[in-house]
Amino acid sequence: MLDYDLEAARYDATRGGVPRARSAARAVLALVPEHARTLLDVGCGTGLVSERLTRPGLRVYGVDASIGMARVAALRIGGGLALGDSRRLPFADGSLDAVSAVWLLHLMPDAPAVIAECARVLRPGGTFVTTVDKDAGHDTDSDVDRLLAPYRVRRAYDAQSRVAVVASEHGLRRAGEARFTGHGQGRTPARVAEDLSRGAFSSALRLDERSAAALAGRLLTLPDPDVPRADPVYRLLALRKEA
Template sequence: MLDYDVEAARYDATRGGVPRARSAARAILALVPDRTRTLLDVGCGTGLVTEELLRPDLRVFGVDASPGMARMAARRLGASLVLGNCHRLPFAEASLDAVSAVWLLHLLPDAPSVIAECARVLRPGGVFVTTVDKHAGHGMDSDVEELLAPFRVRKAYDAASRVLAVASEHGLRRVGEARFTGHGQGRSPSQTAGDVARGQYGQALALDDAQCDVLVSRLSRLPDPEVPRADPVYRLLALRKEG
């Protein structure tokens, strides 16, 4: 996994910036009820998406475990930013109207415990909104993804079927879904080759040194090496707490 304290300074610029954040925020807000007055963004990172959730009638909090990310988020969210662990959220039981988790569960082998925590802090009738199936968002029709696919570590911590099964155990029922575009996230072959060579994919790819060299070489030989492929389309699920 990436060192997010180190990554914080360049994170927004390399992840689609404001256009991607706005796209995610619009999709989240479309899935929460109009009566929502409090929302917690779990794993908020630099707070770029969280800031786009701000509305006059909606109090938005952000929580992140990375001090580097939290420092960036504090500039956007002020006192509404909390440095904390997503496995033990620093909020009381049944205290929030909505919880969001964008691009988080796919990183966590223990994602079920995070889903349980999100359910714990939700009021009855509250909604948990989360991305699922993140890696599928890039699509298998991309020539870049076709080369990456054999090396992908198939640990789908955020698989929709798994998220729905765990959510059901904690009184969360599916009430909607949405998709949004990850603007600026289409990968060019040359960019991908550089990221693979620098180890930017972390544990997402299982590669030894020889395989890494071969993959970088194959990516570099793809046509139009500087042209980004299509932006990914991400999927959100909305889950309402019963009771």
Template sequence: MLDYDVEAARYDATRGGVPRARSAARAILALVPERARTLLDVGCGTGLLTELLIRPGLRVFGVDSSPNMAQMAAGRLGAGLVLGNCHRLPFADDSLDAVSAVWLLHLLPDAPSVVAECARVLRPGGLFVTTVDKDAGHGMDSDVEELLAPFRARKAYDAAPRVLAVASEHGLRRVGEARFTGHGQGRSPAGTAGDVARGYYSSALALDDEQSDVLVSRLSRLPDPEVPRADPVYRLLALRKEG
């Protein structure tokens, strides 16, 4: 996994910035009912997305374990920012109306424990909103994705069936979903080759050093190496806590 303390300074600029965050925020808020009064964004990173979730009557918190990410988020969220671990959220049982986890579960081999923790802090009737199948959002229509496909891990950490099965064990039932465009996240051959070389896809691709070198070489030979392919379309699931 990337060192997010190191990534913090460049994170927003390399992840689609405000357009991507705004697209995600609109989709999340369309799922969160107007009656919700509190929302926790788990793995909030720099707080760029989290800040956009604030609306009248909704108190928004963000939690992240990276000190550098949290420092940036504090400038956007103020007292709503909490430095903490997604495996043990610093909130009481049954205390929140909504929890979001966007672009998080795909990074975590122990994603089921995080889903369980999000369920713990939700009150009965509360809503958990999370991205699933993140890497599948890029589709298979581009030459870049065609080269990545053979190296994909067999079961993504955030695969929708896996998330839904764990959610069900913790009293969460699917009540809706949405999709949104990851503006600025289309992959170029050159950019993807660089990311593979520096281990960016370690949670998504099963690669040894030799395979990594081969993949980088193949990506580097694709036409229009600096041209990003189509932006991905991400999937959100909305899960309500029963009881």
């Protein structure tokens, strides 16, 4: 797992920056009802997506467990930012109209606890929007993806089937879905090899240290190792809390 306190300084620049954030925010808002007046972005990171969740009359809050990430996010969403654990959100029961979790659940072995908390803070009729099957978004049949495929975790923490089952246990029912492009996230073999050495795929790939080093070496032998492959396409699932 990455150290997100250290990663904060380079996070946006290495993950598609504003184009990617704008694409994500637009897709989230398309699933949040127009009448919503409050939205909490859970695991908001640097707040790059949060500050683009703008709509007249909508108040946006953010929460993140990383001090480094929160420092950056505070500059973007100001007083709406809280430092906190996504499994123990600092909001009252039934106090929010909408909750989003973009690129979060795939990192959480205890994703069910996060889903339960998001359901708890939603008012009846409120909407939870989350990315699902995040790592599958990179399944572009590129040479990079073909090398990674044998090591993929088959039952990801954010698998839609898992999310739907847990959500239903907390009174959340499917209300829609959307897709968006992860602009600037097309992988280069060289970048993936570097990320493997930093443990960036610990939740997505089953690799020990020796296997990771061997895979990194194979990636660097691919043609055009510094040329990005196709951008991923991510999926969002919207769930409505029963009244």
